[in-house]
Amino acid sequence: MKHKFLAKRYWKDNSTPLGDSVGLAGQYPDLINLSIGDPDLTTDSRIIEAAFQDALDGHTHYTDCYGDLELREGLKDFYQQEYGYAFPLGECMVTTSACHAMWLVMETILDDGDEVIIHEPYFTPYDQQIRLAGGIPVPVVTREEDAFQLNVEDLERAITPRTKAMILNTPNNPTGTCFSRETLEAIAKVAIKHDLIVVSDDIYTAFSYAEPFIPITTLKGMRERTITIGSFSKDFCMTGWRIGYILAPEYLVTTVKNVNENNVFTAPSISQRAAIHALKLRKEIQPLIVEEYKKRTFYAYERICGLKNMSVLPPRGSLYLFVNIKATGLTSAKVTTRLLEEAHVLVIPGNAFGASGEGYLRLAMTVSVEMLKEAFDRIEQMSLFK
Template sequence: MNFAERYAGLKPSGMLKIFQAADADPDIISLGVGEPDFDTEPDIIDEAARAAKAGYTHYGPIQGFEDVRRAVCSYWDRRYGLKSVPEEVQIMAGGVQSVYLGLQALLDPGDEVITAEPCFAPYFDQIYQNRGVIVHLPSSEEEGFVPSAEAIERAVTSRTKVLMICSPGNPTGRVIPRSRMEAIAAVAEKHDLTVFSDEIYDSMVYNGKHVPFASIPGMKERTLTMGGLSKSHCMTGWRIGYAIGPAPLIKIMTLLGANQTYGVNVPTQRAAMYALNNHDRKIEERAKIFRERLAYTAKRLNAMPGIRCPEPEGAFYLFPEIRGTGLSSEAFAWALLEKGRVAVLPGSSFGECGEGYVRIACTCSMENLEKAMDRMDIFLQTLNR
């Protein structure tokens, strides 16, 4: 069988290799997977069952049910003041599909996409698969792991079409300040860029409130906001997400999506509408739990030799510096996995500027976090003898 030439060198990512190794050994405590450990709330599950029994078992609208899209609009309006209409929303199979469809709709071969790094690694493959050119834009911890407007300006060429940002950030958990967003917005407007703003962790901001990039003046008409219920409503396995963007872009994305998934699971859509309309208090309760876990873990990490961890700002990730151990990010992650029985992800998996850091997901119980930190402490004490 002859595969497409552009995929001839396709290999598992460093992230996937660690996930596979951790899954193979039940004794390993995994702090690698970005998935809440909470199950979906029972009343959301009941709503899906009710919908199926009521006859929601046929094809649904390709763009998503209008009342489901209206629920997305209502969620973002009441929580963050971002106003939109159902024509500007597409329901899809997980937030990650919104990136793919958006790139497919916008990119011609050779068009450039600036990735503000460190960032969610699947962006890279999605850009490549849509014949785009990745422009890696690194940032430093001193910059809050957010590139400056000046750095973005220098990266722009005549072929630049898209800028990709994420706040709260994966893998860093950092939140882009509004002042930085405004400066980035000025560059996007100057160069007519479309901004892909990954805001899947919108419900997990621990100082102040989440600021949608599309709410910055002049940005709504050039921003694709990517969201979903996987993190906020603990619905990772339901595979439902959405995009909010200019209606002409959403229209093209919908037509493209029709040839891929032909819409989204119908009972899942009904459950998602119920969740969006009724679970604000629950997501606030879970955000409080994640904040407590992050604070505990950061405190433990900062007491360990060779580790330095900034205070958490958002999401459920920590991105501690491990240069003091003398190991590279990948060497540290594999040594901790094999000797310490704890799985974390090398920061280099999220872009070269992530070298010297690891990503820790505080997505397990406090009991398991305590065990993981005890194991990591022992590992480091042994490492430094």
């Protein structure tokens, strides 16, 4: 809304279907919510109990501005053990979630008018995170017929003299695609050729079903031009703890730290302690989480394959299915409304993730298989999908 006390950049309504879905969730008492990607599993009790004990033991103060030393050392060990990737502690900083990390990064690297390429469909906040830092988002469409792999020729055509960076997200929200090694290597060549920064939003690293996740920063020539953003939210079911991190060349991390001193100063100390315990327990905790969401995703895939006017690619990664509903002849918004009103199932319309998402729905696998069965039992009774 327009008001003299509001900054003019917020006079235009910037709300999105992603955010609006929160308000719709309480509309029906029997509603099944497949909208927001918040894992329904509670953080493992061992993590909670250990963090609680740390609070009792006095870990209730500011940490180092770069983050708890033990956590940064834990992240260093994790990348060495999982990916054979070594970095000094000066290249690592803990943040108050990955979304906060993305804003910090954009604020750090962008001058007014700098362009940032984002492959579309994209995680909804990217557009505004870039704009708030003075940048210009430049979408590059990925297509279902290409399994939503980024076409490098399309990428190169989008590059201009103002292009500063590109955001990479694999496993992807919302499409669920996982970029192949071939795609990643092609992206890396383009980034090196055009001297671009790659901001790699590595949020769903544990949820790569077809093949092991590959951090693009580990590819030849990419370390010096990659900013990795990581999170404990999805990989450890710790969304509410709001804890993430950044890996980047030391000069970038130092500047990000300076920006953050004028924002939230440090990430929450207790959340950082929880992250330490999550890393230590990951081999016990993570496989069970991944197997549960994989089971749900493949179950939903099989049910969708049996419905009229719905189709979807086989699951590849993340917690999501990006469902094609173009055969209905209706917009994503109208199908979303009908699902809500007729089946009491809440999903996100695909256009929330960019214009090319029209004709799709995003379904988050954040309820049990039993609840998914109920959801699809209701959906298959709708005339639209019989």
